[in-house]
């Protein structure tokens with residue numbers, strides 16, 4: 022889908038009167054995050070009304086203006102300073118969860134919201150001091166800018182996003198998957214790596230495949246993207262054709278890499294083998310590869 026259902030209303034970020042009105046509006050909601058964990062209630066995000074969360078605000082958390090959805094205003098709030106967030110009235114029904122396992126249960130409309138809120142809150146948590154002069158920074162523009170508190174410096178710091186490529190290399194009826202030692206047992210996924218400074222996304226995709234497996238990737242085709250705020254990645258997904266097929270695990274980043282046919286993906290012979298679920302961009306690339314096979318055979 023190309024258009025978001027959530028209105029970031031970026032033109033409101035400098036409008037202090039508007040933001041002040043949203044803070045006191047009855048319907049305004051807040052998305053809390055506690056020490057990189059999220060508050061869930063029956064598999065969905067807890068989104069209490071802001072007016073019910075004064076105890077959280079009193080603890081010193083900074084609000085970030087997210088935007089509007091369904092006629093309601095949304096803010097994000099880092100409640101990490103609290104020792105026991107679930108003891109507050111607004112969270113009595115909630116439980117704390119890491120985001121990765123929660124992704125499978127969250128309603129689709131909430132995925133976008135939690136990726137957005139988490140990305141910007143984690144950016145705040147990591148940019149409290151100026152990278153230029155080391156002085157504290159202050160939030161501005163509804164939480165979408167931090168400005169150095171030193172008048173001599175005054176550097177502006179904007180939220181950052183780190184591009185990362187995912188590549189599914191295809192050789193006829195086979196695709197190239199790999200696994201790192203740190204992954205769950207049996208899991209294989211597309212090859213991945215960060216785009217380096219001064220590098221195009223396309224060059225990064227070819228370089229990462231070559232470094233990790235020795236395989237030459239050609240004919241890149243961009244398929245889509247997914248925010249991945251752990252803490253600040255943006256995944257960019259590509260399909261590619263194999264210009265060579267011999268696997269050499271040169272840089273030791275992968276524990277294993279192998280060519281797997283569609284049949285082997287659908288009826289795995291490797292013990293415990295699985296690939297990422299379709300909620301992830303890697304899972305979507307693999308699903309597209311499988312779907313292309315059924316089209317070929319039709």
Ligand SMILES: [Zn+2]
Nearest residue numbers: 151154169174
């Ligand atoms: Zn500074």
